[in-house]
Amino acid sequence: MSNDMMVIVKLERALWDRLSKIGAQTRRDESEMAREAIASYVQDEEATLAAIENGLAELDAGKSVPHADVDRWLRSWGKPDELPPPKCK
DSSP: OOOOOOOOOOOOHHHHHHHHHHHHHHTOOHHHHHHHHHHHHHHHHHHHHHHHHHHHHHHHTTOOOOHHHHHHHHHHTTSTTOOOOOOOO
């Protein structure tokens, strides 16, 4: 038994036409390209959500840099007395 699932997606005609054109140029069908695009999107979203969860966990653990320290550091960029990046407190 296959683990594949069928999904029906509505696309605007203009987007479908663009997808079909790419398919013709690359000799791939629309389903294959859509599958690759969805897989890439899911991977990106998982990485984003993991980074957010990690950042929130660090905040909960008390790891943060005060805004004033970051602001002072950023304002020093490009100046002769540029500051080093601030450290977590």
